[in-house]
Amino acid sequence: MKRLKLYLLILLATCLYTTSPCKAQQKIKTMIVTGQDGSHWWQGGSEAIKMILENSNLFTVDIHITPDWNEDISQFNPDFDLYDLVVINYGGTTWAKPTQQKFEDFVSQGGGVVVIHSSVVGMDDWKGYNEMIGLGAWNGRNEKDGPYVYWKDGQAVYDYSPGWAGYHGLQHPSTIINRSPGHPITNGLPTEWEHFKDEIYARLRGPARNLEILATTYEDAGDERGGRHEPVLWTVKYGKGNVFVSLLGHAGNDPELRYAMECTGFQVTLLRGAEWAATGQVTQQVPTDFPRKGIITLRKEFKAPSHAFDE
Ligand code: ZN
Numbered sequence: 001m002k003r004l005k006l007y008l009l010i011l012l013a014t015c016l017y018t019t020s021p022c023k024a025q026q027k028i029k030t031m032i033v034t035g036q037d038g039s040h041w042w043q044g045g046s047e048a049i050k051m052i053l054e055n056s057n058l059f060t061v062d063i064h065i066t067p068d069w070n071e072d073i074s075q076f077n078p079d080f081d082l083y084d085l086v087v088i089n090y091g092g093t094t095w096a097k098p099t100q101q102k103f104e105d106f107v108s109q110g111g112g113v114v115v116i117h118s119s120v121v122g123m124d125d126w127k128g129y130n131e132m133i134g135l136g137a138w139n140g141r142n143e144k145d146g147p148y149v150y151w152k153d154g155q156a157v158y159d160y161s162p163g164w165a166g167y168h169g170l171q172h173p174s175t176i177i178n179r180s181p182g183h184p185i186t187n188g189l190p191t192e193w194e195h196f197k198d199e200i201y202a203r204l205r206g207p208a209r210n211l212e213i214l215a216t217t218y219e220d221a222g223d224e225r226g227g228r229h230e231p232v233l234w235t236v237k238y239g240k241g242n243v244f245v246s247l248l249g250h251a252g253n254d255p256e257l258r259y260a261m262e263c264t265g266f267q268v269t270l271l272r273g274a275e276w277a278a279t280g281q282v283t284q285q286v287p288t289d290f291p292r293k294g295i296i297t298l299r300k301e302f303k304a305p306s307h308a309f310d311e
Helices: 004-016 040-057 096-110 127-133 264-279
Strands: 030-035 059-065 085-088 112-116 148-152 155-159 170-180 192-198 211-220 227-238 243-247
Touching: 030 040, 030 264, 040 059, 040 264, 085 264, 096 127, 096 243, 112 127, 112 264, 127 227, 127 243, 148 192, 170 227, 192 264, 227 264, 243 264
Parallel strands: 030 059, 030 085, 085 112, 112 243
Antiparallel strands: 148 155, 148 227, 170 192, 170 211, 211 227, 227 243
């Protein structure tokens, strides 16, 4: 018995004074919410996000699947407070009021949120969610929902002119421009980098309060107003909570159509945004395989290559 006590004491001391044996306890506890999306392979996309996060050794991830379309959405009522971070990869039915309230409380009290791609489309009739995502698209959004936001002449433009919200053309590679090199998420990333073939959303609008644009890409939205530098990565402060939105990461209908998520830029900005949303800081080095101007790089295994953190 005495020996066991001594062993436990040594173990405790080891946990307190070294990082490696107990690191699992310090990982960011993450919930992915998914389960409905009319236009995306939410199963495969969510599995990719889980792999990206867990392969970094910074996160532990549970996937929570909502009821399907036409099932009772009120059955989706998880305990958000068990987690540090909620990743939303969901383009479906608006959650029931009690779940909405619990989620608003979770975020306003400091819970972290990451919003992926088509998660800015649904739940348009939930005011609190629109405030969290800052900008949304389609589903009848227009000037009643808030301004368009885009980048021009070195600053964000808030454009209150009337009009529809949400457009995407054919998928294509894009040049991403870092608009906030001082923010922890984008600090140290190149001024410009290439993003692999993806579906780029344009002409978003929404409440856009406490919003900071981190990165944009130039996209034509198919009308007489021409192209704009559209936000693709941004943050929103909601109460004490941090929200990171990535419009990147379209997932098609089979494993060959997850290429946008295979892009190193998508994965690294997701990892940095997720850590920041959960903790307010980013401890990750910029990896050597991060894309650059004119250079696309992929991580098909959804993890950093062994040389990624070589000096
Ligand atoms: Zn898409």
